[in-house]
Amino acid sequence: MIREDEGPSGQYYRDDFNDHPGRCSAGTTDEDGIWLNQNDGAGTIMCIMVWILLGYSCLTITLLAQTGGISVYQSFIYTILVTMALACHVKTTLSDPGSVPASAVPTEAQRKYDKLSMCSQCQTYKPPLSHHCRICNRCISKMDHHCPWMNNCVGAGNLKHFFLFLVYTWSCSVYCLVLLGWNYFFCASDDCEFNMVLTQLVRIMTLLCIGSFLFTSSMIMNVVYGFMTGVGTIDRLKKKATNTINDSMEEPLRMIDIFGIGPWYTWPFPVDAIFEDYDLVMGFSTPQRLLREQILRERQDEKLQQQQGVNIGSV
Ligand SMILES: [Zn+2]
Ligand SMILES: [Zn+2]
Numbered sequence: 001m002i003r004e005d006e007g008p009s010g011q012y013y014r015d016d017f018n019d020h021p022g023r024c025s026a027g028t029t030d031e032d033g034i035w036l037n038q039n040d041g042a043g044t045i046m047c048i049m050v051w052i053l054l055g056y057s058c059l060t061i062t063l064l065a066q067t068g069g070i071s072v073y074q075s076f077i078y079t080i081l082v083t084m085a086l087a088c089h090v091k092t093t094l095s096d097p098g099s100v101p102a103s104a105v106p107t108e109a110q111r112k113y114d115k116l117s118m119c120s121q122c123q124t125y126k127p128p129l130s131h132h133c134r135i136c137n138r139c140i141s142k143m144d145h146h147c148p149w150m151n152n153c154v155g156a157g158n159l160k161h162f163f164l165f166l167v168y169t170w171s172c173s174v175y176c177l178v179l180l181g182w183n184y185f186f187c188a189s190d191d192c193e194f195n196m197v198l199t200q201l202v203r204i205m206t207l208l209c210i211g212s213f214l215f216t217s218s219m220i221m222n223v224v225y226g227f228m229t230g231v232g233t234i235d236r237l238k239k240k241a242t243n244t245i246n247d248s249m250e251e252p253l254r255m256i257d258i259f260g261i262g263p264w265y266t267w268p269f270p271v272d273a274i275f276e277d278y279d280l281v282m283g284f285s286t287p288q289r290l291l292r293e294q295i296l297r298e299r300q301d302e303k304l305q306q307q308q309g310v311n312i313g314s315v
């Protein structure tokens with residue numbers, strides 16, 4: 001993407017022309033206006049399970065606060081963490097993870113240096129580091145893996161939301177384990193006594209929190225490894241299987257290619273990232289985008305020539 005020569009310095013040209021179809025149909029094809037994977041029944045159930053489990057944990061903590069086992073403020077903080085986790089979950093599920101459209105073409109840099117390839121299933125250009133997902137039935141740019149808990153692929157388009165979901169869910173389980181642990185080991189007053197129903201709820205909750213803590217910890221390590229090396233989960237497993245993990249040209253991902261160039265306070269929220277160079281992040285361009293950039297570049301050149309003409313005239 002190229003810089004505007006007008007406006008405040010450092011402001012980037014933002015190509016916000018909407019190339020996507022404005023239809024209300026939900027699916028994973030090029031024509032669908034809303035991204036939603038409907039091809040996997042098990043994934044849909046697991047995706048709903050995340051909501052049930054997080055809702056259950058929130059209900060238990062609220063009941064604990066009502067009976068005086070923990071303070072209202074503590075349960076309020078937990079509810080905020082759960083709300084953020086659920087918001088990130090929705091955003092990950094409903095965001096296009098970086099599907100490669102039929103009109104995709106290599107960027108200028110790729111045409112010069114890379115060996116170009118095509119996906120035999122989609123019959124589209126296959127950018128480097130992209131993979132074909134059989135469940136979504138699309139090629140996904142920088143595909144990390146297909147996550148059944150999200151019922152969606154995790155790729156360049158929704159990596160930020162997925163990572164935030166992991167961080168918030170991890171925080172939920174740690175916070176909950178600390179609260180319950182403190183209650184169990186250090187609280188001797190009558191307020192900390194649970195009734196029969198609550199005791200059962202808390203027991204299940206403790207198991208859930210331990211499971212979720214272990215799972216999200218390992219996933220966070222996976223994703224952070226991907227950030228630090230630029231090698232996603234699928235590529236890492238492939239390299240391990242072929243014993244070429246040490247041969248790879250590892251280059252850390254730039255934070256602005258994950259969280260965008262927006263202000264820092266947008267980073268913890270599941271809002272879409274604005275990329276400095278959309279084509280570079282996605283690994284492909286489209287003829288329309290290339291044409292719009294070319295027209296803008298020509299306009300900039302014209303302005304520059306006019307300015308130079310004025311300067312020479314004034315001298
Ligand atoms: Zn494909
Ligand atoms: Zn997928």
